[in-house]
Amino acid sequence: MRLNHAELLTRFRRHAVRLTRQRAAIYTALAETTSHPTADDLYQTVKRQHPMMSRNTVYYTLGVLQQAGLVQEVNVGHEVARFDGNVTVHHHLICLGCRQIVDVMDEGLNQLAVSNGQARGFRILGHRVEFHGYCAGCQRGKLDVP
Amino acid sequence: MRLNHAELLTRFRRHAVRLTRQRAAIYTALAETTSHPTADDLYQTVKRQHPMMSRNTVYYTLGVLQQAGLVQEVNVGHEVARFDGNVTVHHHLICLGCRQIVDVMDEGLNQLAVSNGQARGFRILGHRVEFHGYCAGCQRGKLDVP
DNA sequence: ATGCTATGTAGGAATCATTCCTAGGTAGGG
DNA sequence: CCCTACCTAGGAATGATTCCTACATAGCAT
Numbered sequence: 001m002r003l004n005h006a007e008l009l010t011r012f013r014r015h016a017v018r019l020t021r022q023r024a025a026i027y028t029a030l031a032e033t034t035s036h037p038t039a040d041d042l043y044q045t046v047k048r049q050h051p052m053m054s055r056n057t058v059y060y061t062l063g064v065l066q067q068a069g070l071v072q073e074v075n076v077g078h079e080v081a082r083f084d085g086n087v088t089v090h091h092h093l094i095c096l097g098c099r100q101i102v103d104v105m106d107e108g109l110n111q112l113a114v115s116n117g118q119a120r121g122f123r124i125l126g127h128r129v130e131f132h133g134y135c136a137g138c139q140r141g142k143l144d145v146p
Numbered sequence: 147m148r149l150n151h152a153e154l155l156t157r158f159r160r161h162a163v164r165l166t167r168q169r170a171a172i173y174t175a176l177a178e179t180t181s182h183p184t185a186d187d188l189y190q191t192v193k194r195q196h197p198m199m200s201r202n203t204v205y206y207t208l209g210v211l212q213q214a215g216l217v218q219e220v221n222v223g224h225e226v227a228r229f230d231g232n233v234t235v236h237h238h239l240i241c242l243g244c245r246q247i248v249d250v251m252d253e254g255l256n257q258l259a260v261s262n263g264q265a266r267g268f269r270i271l272g273h274r275v276e277f278h279g280y281c282a283g284c285q286r287g288k289l290d291v292p
Numbered sequence: 293a294t295g296c297t298a299t300g301t302a303g304g305a306a307t308c309a310t311t312c313c314t315a316g317g318t319a320g321g322g
Numbered sequence: 323c324c325c326t327a328c329c330t331a332g333g334a335a336t337g338a339t340t341c342c343t344a345c346a347t348a349g350c351a352t
Contacts, residue, residue: 018347018349055302055303056302056339057300059338059340060300060340061300075221078219080337080338081338081339093265093266093270104264105264109258112277114252118251118252120239120248120282122248122277122280122281124279125278125280126277126279127278129273130273131270132270133269133270133272134269134271136266165320166328166330169329184309199330199331200330200331202332202333203330205311224339226309226310296349296351296352297347299349300346300347301344301345302343302344302346303342303343304342304343305341305342305343306340306342307338307339310337312333313332313334313335314334315331317328318327318328318330319326321326
């Protein structure tokens with residue numbers, strides 16, 4: 001996905017987020033990958049073009065973008081936070097070997113509900129599904145899949 | 147669920163885990179609640195009966211019990227790790243207000259699959275579903291549910 | 293265009309859950 | 323009942339994330 005400055009400005013305005021060079025760089029780096037990078041991955045990437053970029057700015061910006069709904073946090077278990085520029089409703093496949101995260105777009109998974117008997121008075125606003133397994137590469141390397 | 151020493155011994159033997167006073171206390175505290183406590187919650191609980199208990203022992207023990215399959219880690223987003231003594235397959239309801247976690251036992255949710263088109267060569271071993279919303283109490287307190 | 297001001301940024305210090313290290317202690321097989 | 327492999331306590335270390343603060347700048351109003 002190529003992102004020019006006009007499109008960037010449109011998106012940021014739509015979500016009422018002020019656009020700065022740093023934010024443009026961080027958001028673009030995230031939106032142009034499907035690899036669900038960590039804050040530090042993004043920092044390393046963005047630092048190539050912006051050597052003065054602070055790690056703090058990356059964290060702060062990710063927080064702002066997340067609250068604005070331009071970015072989503074994906075967490076695998078208890079590991080380092082990872083981020084996703086795809087904010088459409090979708091779910092994830094997680095490789096237990098190499099820890100890669102792959103998007104799953106499946107309308108069926110978006111329709112899950114909890115039976116009233118189990119809902120215990122909760123008002124449910126959304127859900128998240130993660131599938132755990134081994135990717136093709138890790139199956140080859142490691143046939144003693146537990 | 148009342149756990150006597152004989153039952154405890156049986157479970158630990160079945161999973162080849164050495165039984166110590168500390169482990170008995172930690173596992174019992176966890177098995178007798180449905181509140182998904184943090185490591186520190188368990189430490190605070192267990193310390194009442196075992197004032198010499200080290201926080202380190204709680205972490206180490208939870209690791210051992212988890213690897214043995216006597217205990218499960220539940221993670222809500224990027225927060226502190228929480229633990230679950232219920233190791234049957236089940237899913238969770240998470241309150242965005244008070245952060246409580248409630249178990250959902252629903253056979254339908256245990257049957258989810260990813261279509262081959264989306265599976266991208268993954269060998270899938272399991273999945274986890276978390277529903278996000280507001281519990282009955284938090285709906286009353288906070289009607290500006292986002 | 294230019295100036296103003298609320299907001300963002302850089303950098304370093306602080307936090308805090310978790311892990312690492314190590315010297316005693318103990319479960320439980322023989 | 324004795325060994326020894328495995329545990330435990332306590333303190334130090336780690337590392338992702340957050341906090342603090344002085345300087346910079348986006349973008350509205352003039």
